[in-house]
Amino acid sequence: MSAVRPLPTVDYLDHKPFWDATRSGKIMVQKCTACGAVRFPPRPACTKCGSLDVEWVELDAKGHLYSWTVTHVAMNPYFADAVPYAVVVVELAGGEGIRMLGRLAGADPGALHLGLPMRAVFEEIDERVTLVNWKPEPKPRP
Amino acid sequence: MKNWSSDVCIVGVGQTDFTRGSRRSNITLAVQAALAACADAGIDSSEIDGVLPPHQGTSACAEDLMANLRIRELKYSTIAYLGGASAVASLQSAALALVSGLCNYVLAVRARNGYSERTGANADFLIGVLPGSQFRRNFELPYGFSAPVQWYSLMAKRHMEEFGTTREQLGRVALAMRKHANLNPHAQMHAKELTMAQYLASRPISEPYHLLDCCLETDGGSAVILTTRDRARKLRHLPVSLAGIAEGHSESPDDLVNRRDWLSIGLTRAAPRAFDMAGLGPQDMDAAMIYDCFTFEVIQQLEESSFCPRGEGGRFVSGGNIEIGGTLPVNTHGGLLSEGHLSGMNHIVEAVQQLRGQCGSRQVENARHIFVSGWGDLGDGSAAVLRGAKA
Numbered sequence: 001m002s003a004v005r006p007l008p009t010v011d012y013l014d015h016k017p018f019w020d021a022t023r024s025g026k027i028m029v030q031k032c033t034a035c036g037a038v039r040f041p042p043r044p045a046c047t048k049c050g051s052l053d054v055e056w057v058e059l060d061a062k063g064h065l066y067s068w069t070v071t072h073v074a075m076n077p078y079f080a081d082a083v084p085y086a087v088v089v090v091e092l093a094g095g096e097g098i099r100m101l102g103r104l105a106g107a108d109p110g111a112l113h114l115g116l117p118m119r120a121v122f123e124e125i126d127e128r129v130t131l132v133n134w135k136p137e138p139k140p141r142p
Numbered sequence: 143m144k145n146w147s148s149d150v151c152i153v154g155v156g157q158t159d160f161t162r163g164s165r166r167s168n169i170t171l172a173v174q175a176a177l178a179a180c181a182d183a184g185i186d187s188s189e190i191d192g193v194l195p196p197h198q199g200t201s202a203c204a205e206d207l208m209a210n211l212r213i214r215e216l217k218y219s220t221i222a223y224l225g226g227a228s229a230v231a232s233l234q235s236a237a238l239a240l241v242s243g244l245c246n247y248v249l250a251v252r253a254r255n256g257y258s259e260r261t262g263a264n265a266d267f268l269i270g271v272l273p274g275s276q277f278r279r280n281f282e283l284p285y286g287f288s289a290p291v292q293w294y295s296l297m298a299k300r301h302m303e304e305f306g307t308t309r310e311q312l313g314r315v316a317l318a319m320r321k322h323a324n325l326n327p328h329a330q331m332h333a334k335e336l337t338m339a340q341y342l343a344s345r346p347i348s349e350p351y352h353l354l355d356c357c358l359e360t361d362g363g364s365a366v367i368l369t370t371r372d373r374a375r376k377l378r379h380l381p382v383s384l385a386g387i388a389e390g391h392s393e394s395p396d397d398l399v400n401r402r403d404w405l406s407i408g409l410t411r412a413a414p415r416a417f418d419m420a421g422l423g424p425q426d427m428d429a430a431m432i433y434d435c436f437t438f439e440v441i442q443q444l445e446e447s448s449f450c451p452r453g454e455g456g457r458f459v460s461g462g463n464i465e466i467g468g469t470l471p472v473n474t475h476g477g478l479l480s481e482g483h484l485s486g487m488n489h490i491v492e493a494v495q496q497l498r499g500q501c502g503s504r505q506v507e508n509a510r511h512i513f514v515s516g517w518g519d520l521g522d523g524s525a526a527v528l529r530g531a532k533a
Contacts (some may be wrong), residue, residue, distance in 0.1 A: 005284075006284050006288075008280040008281070008284050009279065014276070041281055066301045068299070069296050069402075070349040075286070075288045087292065097400075099480060100281075101287060101399050103285050113303070131285070
């Protein structure tokens with residue numbers, strides 16, 4: 001496959017702390033230091049109170065399945081060999097409704113249902129970029 | 143809401159043929175559609191003094207139109223950046239330019255070689271013109287997620303899981319649009335019938351969407367001319383007036399994934415404003431032209447503009463309600479799904495022709511008020527209530 005893999009611009013200033021954190025297997029999001037609301041994706045201002053004052057906090061790398069799609073036709077030539085693949089949206093536990101989108105890792109899309117507990121899988125692409133994908137939580141042993 | 147737009151009238155409509163392979167430039171298509179609309183109105187193109195060009199960066203710009211239509215003095219041009227909701231939103235821009243007295247005749251036009259140039263699913267092109275392009279580039283594209291069929295399939299899936307909406311119900315939308323296109327000689331799918339078995343067997347694109355859930359890719363042009371009621375009286379056709387007009391944007395407008403309520407869209411806010419301006423409600427509409435980029439979006443917009451309660455849209459489209467002769471005929475031309483993808487300008491053209499009584503075998507009897515919706519980008523919305531001269 002000669003097409004170039006589309007990767008995030010990890011040094012984009014508003015997003016840099018997120019991508020720095022994924023390299024060490026963490027999910028970090030913005031928290032407004034004025035009203036305490038957490039938010040994602042990263043923006044300059046708090047969507048609740050408008051404050052520009054922000055800190056970054058770590059969230060548990062888990063949540064539940066909110067929706068998904070199974071893509072059969074590559075919209076970008078890089079993914080031509082990857083189809084079919086599932087893209088999932090996960091609502092994070094303890095994230096005040098924050099959701100993240102990623103690829104389904106190591107599971108059959110046929111087994112997905114709303115509310116399925118999910119856990120992040122950190123996919124190291126190179127020394128700069130680690131993407132975040134999602135897999136169903138293993139069922140607890142009885 | 144003040145009824146400020148009701149003296150604004152659509153007085154001319156014009157379209158090129160809709161094809162796969164126009165062998166004409168976007169500018170040529172735009173000019174041909176504009177000239178057809180001028181001829182329909184009975185004005186000379188040089189009288190146009192306001193231009194609302196296509197929102198796609200690759201199509202004709204205001205200056206192209208000024209030069210090729212011999213416009214003497216162009217006083218106003220602007221682009222509504224709401225993706226597919228731009229065509230209906232441009233009626234609002236036209237109305238402002240006319241009500242203020244700035245312009246006499248405003249042209250709104252769409253032209254695209256959507257088939258020949260394959261602009262619809264080109265991720266690199268789309269990302270450059272989308273809201274929140276930094277989010278698209280950093281948090282979506284790397285995961286192989288970059289096209290409208292993917293964004294909206296997530297919403298459709300959620301609705302199907304939450305309310306039990308089925309593929310067969312999505313199929314009812316596709317079949318109704320095709321049935322209407324079979325009555326419309328201008329439609330790309332005029333000669334092609336569609337059965338539920340064919341719909342269900344079409345190949346998956348991004349599930350739950352399959353090929354026949356997706357709108358067509360079309361080469362063509364579509365245009366309307368607007369003016370004020372005093373000028374409209376002297377022109378060829380009985381005027382169709384803009385009883386209500388609105389654009390709307392939802393919460394989290396730059397990021398669909400983190401929108402609290404996925405089913406709440408721009409139209410959720412725009413439709414009540416447009417109805418309020420017109421002093422009418424959904425129950426007063428004789429037909430609806432709904433921006434049908436994909437099948438589920440028709441169901442969602444019927445719900446969000448209160449033609450039926452949220453969650454009921456699947457059932458609403460199933461009983462023949464949305465077919466000609468039903469309680470609310472939807473997209474009597476065949477829509478983007480079966481007439482052609484002219485970014486919804488063809489929905490406005492069809493509404494005008496219905497309100498004039500020009501639609502032959504697909505005419506909705508006694509059509510007096512028609513609702514037209516627009517949908518674009520991450521769910522931006524627009525809504526118009528058009529009123530026929532006999533209302």
